[in-house]
Amino acid sequence: MPLDEQILRAHLADGPFQSGVDLKKWQLVSIDWPYVLISVSAAVREGWPVAYGFRFECSNYPDTAVTAQPWDLERNAPLDPGKWPGGKNRVPKVFRPDWKAGQCLYLPCDRISIDGHTDWHRLHPHLIWKPTSDITLYLNEIYDLLNSSDYTGPRSA
Amino acid sequence: MEEKHEMEVFLQGPGMARLALIKVPADGKVQDLIEIAKEKGLKLEDGQTPQVWMEDKDDPLTPDQPLKIAGIQSRSRVQVHTCPRxxxxxxxxxxxxxxxxxxxxxxxxxxxxxxxxxxxxxxxxxxxxxxxxxxxxxxxxxxxxxxxxxxxxxxxxxxxxxxxxxxx
Incomplete structure (x- = not known):
């Protein structure tokens, strides 16, 4: 088993990730290296999904940041843009189907999105990936957005 | 995955790099958690005696009490610390x-x-x-x-x- 996968699996078994599982923030769906499927809980109202799936690409973890895209866990395919999370202010800035053709979230901790955004190191230092980071840095931010007052359900709602 | 004679506990303390999910003998005592915390990097000043605190309880646990009597269950969340507040x-x-x-x-x-x-x-x-x-x-x-x-x-x-x- 490659070292990056070993480390990721160790982090998934460790305190920060398991604490989130215990608190029903997220749960591991599957690992098909370098892809990891994780479901993240969202605020619930009638007609809104209880959770959203995300496919993380974790090559060279944790030296390199992960990248994640919304994922349809039933179809095992990218999530239809109309079903992406919507919101008033912070949420739509992160969940942008128009950004990189929906391949990733617009977040400083995302490997693809941080490229070319050097000011994010100054503006959002708490979200910058470091080799000492673990996947819960990314997961906690997704969970926070999907459970904030800014979130307004799926875009098509 | 827990074996029957072990219990998983979420453990935190100053100097520990991250929230730890540790395994402790189910028939162990509260003070066992202090020893595990030290192995995980717990930092102490000389002469300080740490105590074990459990979430949702106001007072520290009694060190020589069995874990189950103290109320520690699978995936309980505890802190090892020297400060009372x-x-x-x-x-x-x-x-x-x-x-x-x-x-x-x-x-x-x-x-x-x-x-x-x-x-x-x-x-x-x-x-x-x-x-x-x-x-x-x-x-x-x-x-x-x-x-x-x-x-x-x-x-x-x-x-x-x-x-x-x-x-x-």
């Missing part, structure tokens, strides 16, 4: 409020206290986060305040900061 300061705009919390109090608990103290509505509260004073760290809500304190100190300071949009 952590003096927490939260700054917001031009104000500053203080309160002594148990070392096992979580960021979630402190945030709820701060939201109430500063009169933030539920809607507004979700748009603010606790950030350690003078740093960029925003601890996750399941982190216990004792883990954030420097060894030998019993105080910590937070700024209540607005969550910014990611733009550019």
């Amino acid at each position: 952590i003096h927490v300061t939260v700054n917001f705009q031009s104000r500053s409020e203080d309160h002594p919390f148990s070392p096992v109090a979580t960021i979630r608990t402190i945030k709820q206290w701060a939201d109430k103290k500063y009169g933030l509505s539920e809607v507004d509260a979700s748009e603010y986060a606790l950030q350690v004073c003078g740093m960029s760290d925003r601890p996750a809500d399941d982190i216990q305040v004792g883990s954030l304190v420097q060894p030998g100190q019993c105080q910590v300071c937070f700024d209540l900061v607005a969550k910014q949009r990611v733009e550019g």
Whole structure:
């Protein structure tokens, strides 16, 4: 088993990730290296999904940041843009189907999105990936957005 | 996965790099958690005796008590610490409020206290986060305040900061 996968699996078994599982923030769906499927809980109202799936690409973890895209866990395919999370202010800035053709979230901790955004190191230092980071840095931010007052359900709602 | 004679416990303490999920003999004692915390990097000042605190309990646990008698169950959340209370300061705009919390109090608990103290509505509260004073760290809500304190100190300071949009 490659070292990056070993480390990721160790982090998934460790305190920060398991604490989130215990608190029903997220749960591991599957690992098909370098892809990891994780479901993240969202605020619930009638007609809104209880959770959203995300496919993380974790090559060279944790030296390199992960990248994640919304994922349809039933179809095992990218999530239809109309079903992406919507919101008033912070949420739509992160969940942008128009950004990189929906391949990733617009977040400083995302490997693809941080490229070319050097000011994010100054503006959002708490979200910058470091080799000492673990996947819960990314997961906690997704969970926070999907459970904030800014979130307004799926875009098509 | 737990074997029948072992129990998993979430353990935190000052100097421990991250929240640890540890295994402890189910028939063990409270003081066993202190020894495990030391192995995981718990930092102590000379002469200080740590105690074990459990979330949702106000008083420290008795060290020689069996874990089950003490109320420790599978995936209980505990803190090993020397401070009986952590003096927490939260700054917001031009104000500053203080309160002594148990070392096992979580960021979630402190945030709820701060939201109430500063009169933030539920809607507004979700748009603010606790950030350690003078740093960029925003601890996750399941982190216990004792883990954030420097060894030998019993105080910590937070700024209540607005969550910014990611733009550019």
